[in-house]
Amino acid sequence: MxxxxxxxxxxxxxxxxxxxxxxxxxxxxxxxxxVVTEETINKQFDTALHYVTSDNPEKAIPILNEINNNCKKIGYKSGIARVGNALAIIYFNSSDYNKVINLSDDFLKAADEVQDYGRMSQIYRLKGCAYSELGLLKKGDQEYSLALHYAEKINPGNPKYYALSVIYGNLASHLIRSGTPWNSVYANINKSIAEAKKISETQEDYISKKYSLIAYSYIILANEYFKSGDQERAGEYYLKALKIHESKPVPLVEKVVLVSELGSFYNSRKEYDKAVEYAEYGLALEKKASFPQLRKGLFETLSKSYLELHETEKSRKYLEMFTALNDSISNIDRKTLSNTVSKQEQEYNDSISRRTYAYALLSLILIACGTAYFLYYKKKKQGQIQKIENLLKQLKEQKDEPARFADTGSNQDSLINKEEDIAIMPPEAEEKLLEKLHDFEKQRLYLERKVSLPYVASKIETNTKYLSYIIKKHKEKDFNKYINDLRIDYIIRKISEDPAYRQYKINVLAEETGFSSHSKFATVFKANVGISPSEFIRYVNKKGN
Known part of the structure; x- marks a missing residue:
């Protein structure tokens, strides 16, 4: 058929x-x-851009790659430029700076062909920011120069003024990192403000952008004046930024950050009433949207300020709130343990006669094991003493060397084949970060109570992803252990070399080393040294006598 x-x-x-x-x-x-048309591609963009602004922007990447292929099929150059811009934003916001830097030149070529100078400028700016984050400052200079060149080609109007304002603001931060003279930094901040002020308020979506940029510039100025010791000027610019936040539609999180900065600023100036005023205001704002990290900083400012104002009850209240927020997981664990203990007590009351027999049997077992335990304890103590002797000997021999606990990451060979340690940044950027991390250790900034992964990252001018990578690769430990080891090593040296430290109470030693509580300090100390701080002090005193 x-x-x-x-x-x-x-x-x-x-x-x-x-x-x-x-x-x-x-x-x-x-x-x-x-059939692929510009119309169908634009519909795909709607889906992709929904993910770009969501909590899972990486979901947009395969869609954008498909859009890019479709654009190439029909020669849709504007679409290709748009894909490149969106990918650069996603990669930068996820701190994947290598991908920003290595973004295909095809996107820039396509944008140039259709004279899409706005997206060209944006891509070059993000490349400049990426190089700056990696510490490759000369490369960053080149990209920022190109970003400005193409931003100037944008037709006059809000998109052009906004693009220039953002570039000048980013460039000011970049110059600060480069150690450029203050007058150059100041000039770029003023340019950023001037361009932002040109933005017309006839377009509603640009109003928030305009005032956010101006306030951001004032905060940079305030921070730099504060660092230079000109606290009066710093205060003026902080308040200028606050005035904008009070009267204009600027994102709430930016306002909470600013008020938190003001609280910390006045605390450092010993104007504790004002510090309390702004920190309390920050907490009221934070309740409208949850920002736990900011809330924790506000609790800390309030605790310190109330302590200086001799309002010990309020200081203790906020210290407890700070500790509770910091150790929330531990609190849940303690609650679970408490419930378990209560249940066991009830079971005990229900079966007391059976327990009496069990305890009698247990006492016989304990008597039989007593001698064996004593011998084990004696041997363990001897091991602890030997460990302390070795430690004190090391401290004496290596007075000027890096911290003992912090220097365990020299064995690079053991890491070379680990999949998780594949290089995610250029070697020269790693070296720069290691130098800055060494300076962080020399300045003993790890003793500050506010130390956190974001705090240290900002101090050494990088991001949390790269800081974690550097610590893991070169110190062979996570961030918390790295900081704890530095702190314990510091206090061991102090106790060993300065008799005054042997007179302090444990809570004073805990505060000196930046721990949130004496119990946390004692736990970490014992984990590192093998005995409690009190036992260690007794041993050093006995040895000294």
Missing amino acids: GVFRFFEEVVFPQGVGMMCLFFVFWSNFFAAQK
Whole structure:
């Protein structure tokens, strides 16, 4: 039976007409599936951009790659430029700076062909920011220069003024990192403000952007004046930024950050009433949207300020709130343990006679094991003493060397084949970060109570991803252990070398080393040294006598 006859008699017994309709339908269907137009691509962009601004922006990447392929098929250059811009934003916001730097030049070429100078400027700016984050400052200079060149080519209007304002603001931060003279930094901040002020408020979506940029510039100025010791000027610019936040539609999180900075600023100036005023205001704002990290900083400012104002109850209250927020997981664990203990007590009351027999048997076992335990304890103590002797000997021999606990990361060979230590940044950037981390250790900034991964990252001018990577690779430990080891090593040296430290109470030693509580300090100390701080002090005193 021929193919045509098969379809006529078996598939479509009603006749040839039905068969023709079948072929027409499926031909149109498959043709429709293959048609790619600018309109269908723009619909794909709507889906991709929804993910770009969501909590999972990486979901947009495969969609954008598909859009890019479709754009290439029909020669849609504007679409290609748009894809490049979106990918640069996603990679930068996820701190994947290598991908920003290595973004294909095809995106820039396509944007240039259609004279999309706005997206060209944006991509070059993000490349400059990426190089700056990696500490490759000369490369960053080149990208910022290109970003400005193409931003100037944008037609006059809000997009141009906004692009220039953002570039000058980013460039000011970049110059600060480069150690450029203050007058150059100041000039770029003023340029950023001047461009932002040109933005017309006739377009509603640009109003928030305009005032956010101006306030951001004032905060940079305030921070730099504060660092230079000009606290009066710093205060003026902080308040200028606050005035904008009070009267203009600027994102809430930016306002909470500013008020938190003000609280910390006045605390450092010993104007504790003002520090309390702004920190309390920050907490009221923070309740409208949850920012736990900011809340923790506000609790700390309030605790310190109230302590200086001799309002010990309030100071203790905020210290407890700070500790509770910091150790929330531990609190849940303690609650679970408490419930378990209560249940066991109830079971005990229900079966007391059975327990009496069990305790009698247990006492016999304990008597039998007493001697063995004593011998084990004596041996363990001897091991602890030997460990302390070795430690004190090391401290004496290596007075000027890096911290003992912090210097365990020299064995690079053991890491070279680990999959998780594949290089994610250029070697020269690693070296720069290691130098800055060494300076952080020399300045003993790890003793500050506010130390956290974001705090240290800001101090050495990088991001949390790269800081974690550097510590893991070169110190062979996570961030918390790295900081704890530095702190314990510091206090061991102090106790060993300065008799005054042997007179301090444990809570004073805990505060000196930046721990949130004496119990946390004692736990970490014992984990590192093998005995409690009190036992260690007794041993050093006994040895000294």
